[in-house]
Amino acid sequence: MSYDLSLLGWTESRSFQLPDGTVPARVARVDRGAAEVIAADGQHHARYGASVRRAAAADPVALPCVGDWVALRWLPEGRHELEAVLPRTTAFVRGGVSRHSVGGLSGDGQGQVLAANVDVVFVAEPSMHATDYADLGRIERLVALAWESGGTPVVLVTKSDLFEQGLDDLMADVRTAAPGVDVHAVSSQRGEGVEIVRGYLEGSRTAVVLGPSGAGKSTLVNALADTSVMETQQVRAADGRGRHTTVHRELIPLPGGGLVIDTPGIRRIGLYDMSDGVDLVFSDVEELALRCRFGDCGHDSEPGCAVRAAVESGDLPQRRLESWRKLQREAAWMAARTDARARKELQSKWKVITKEMRRSGRNRP
Numbered sequence: 382m383s384y385d386l387s388l389l390g391w392t393e394s395r396s397f398q399l400p401d402g403t404v405p406a407r408v409a410r411v412d413r414g415a416a417e418v419i420a421a422d423g424q425h426h427a428r429y430g431a432s433v434r435r436a437a438a439a440d441p442v443a444l445p446c447v448g449d450w451v452a453l454r455w456l457p458e459g460r461h462e463l464e465a466v467l468p469r470t471t472a473f474v475r476g477g478v479s480r481h482s483v484g485g486l487s488g489d490g491q492g493q494v495l496a497a498n499v500d501v502v503f504v505a506e507p508s509m510h511a512t513d514y515a516d517l518g519r520i521e522r523l524v525a526l527a528w529e530s531g532g533t534p535v536v537l538v539t540k541s542d543l544f545e546q547g548l549d550d551l552m553a554d555v556r557t558a559a560p561g562v563d564v565h566a567v568s569s570q571r572g573e574g575v576e577i578v579r580g581y582l583e584g585s586r587t588a589v590v591l592g593p594s595g596a597g598k599s600t601l602v603n604a605l606a607d608t609s610v611m612e613t614q615q616v617r618a619a620d621g622r623g624r625h626t627t628v629h630r631e632l633i634p635l636p637g638g639g640l641v642i643d644t645p646g647i648r649r650i651g652l653y654d655m656s657d658g659v660d661l662v663f664s665d666v667e668e669l670a671l672r673c674r675f676g677d678c679g680h681d682s683e684p685g686c687a688v689r690a691a692v693e694s695g696d697l698p699q700r701r702l703e704s705w706r707k708l709q710r711e712a713a714w715m716a717a718r719t720d721a722r723a724r725k726e727l728q729s730k731w732k733v734i735t736k737e738m739r740r741s742g743r744n745r746p
């Protein structure tokens with residue numbers, strides 16, 4: 382079995398990053414201390430080399446994760462060692478906030494990378510789900526998270542067949558909530574919009590699909606794959622094994638080109654890991670705030686407040702101001718979250734998830 386690495390997203394420009402005597406491979410799945418990787422000559426189980434282990438001990442962000450490009454070294458006894466993680470172009474980091482800080486957010490050395498080198502971040506929000514309508518605030522948060530990762534967000538209003546009457550209005554609202562972001566309506570059930578989604582993956586690009594449970598993420602990936610590579614909820618309910626039955630294939634190459642990363646962590650990625658993404662999503666509010674008379678304006682009752690003026694004139698929807706405030710509160714909460722108890726909780730959650738990942742790996746046919 383041999384693979385054309387360019388179909389997995391490899392570009393020659395990365396070659397110079399490889400240490401001498403190593404070959405490139407892409408991580409399809411990680412397990413404690415080792416990864417399943419795909420190299421040109423096939424799939425390998427690769428244990429982490431000493432330098433990877435050392436770097437990860439100092440900062441968990443250095444641990445290999447799904448989507449990483451890594452350098453593999455052949456050992457004399459025929460095993461493969463994962464010698465280095467090549468520089469990431471994008472990364473979803475959970476639990477610790479890196480890069481720029483907002484409102485006192487700073488990295489605490491406990492971040493965990495959930496997926497790397499993701500080019501396109503589809504934010505799936507169902508036009509309607511049970512009795513709930515689309516949640517614009519959730520779209521804003523996930524778009525912020527997408528920008529934060531370094532990837533390009535694309536908003537998909539899914540299950541569009543369920544809300545035909547109000548769809549035009551909804552699409553207009555979604556476009557206001559995500560300025561500068563492509564927005565499309567998709568109905569996987571009818572096959573509408575699926576080809577548009579596929580277009581974003583051209584050139585072997587890598588995508589993730591974020592969104593709430595029931596948004597139709599698996600159904601969409603199935604539609605893209607043309608075959609049922611992922612089980613949907615009915616199947617999961619039938620075998621009683623729960624959602625994690627899908628995790629054994631975390632890096633999914635699509636027959637039409639491009640890849641989708643789907644992991645429990647990405648599925649549940651929170652709404653808390655963001656900082657500069659907030660600025661991008663709310664650039665309109667941020668710009669207004671710059672024009673307030675006072676630099677520390679709270680946009681409540683201060684004189685010369687440009688934000689309140691815009692709300693009063695109808696230029697800025699009140700809802701949007703409230704979303705912006707809510708995100709700022711979450712950012713502040715995130716900053717305060719560094720206490721040990723909260724961190725422990727997060728770690729035990731991860732233990733459960735990794736346990737389930739291992740179990741489902743064992744159940745692999």
Ligand SMILES: Nc1nc2c(ncn2[C@@H]2O[C@H](COP(=O)(O)OP(=O)(O)OP(=O)(O)O)[C@@H](O)[C@H]2O)c(=O)[nH]1
Pocket residue numbers: 539540541542543567568569570571592593594595596597598599600601613614615624648
């Ligand atoms: N009407 C309609 N139903 C859809 C569509 N896409 C998915 N569904 C249904 O919505 C339900 C949830 O779809 P899933 O694809 O499992 O949703 P998900 O986002 O993967 O959910 P989680 O696995 O819980 O994260 C299933 O019953 C699907 O059959 C669509 O385009 N139209």
Ligand SMILES: [Zn+2]
Pocket residue numbers: 670673674678679680681683685686687688689
């Ligand atoms: Zn103000």
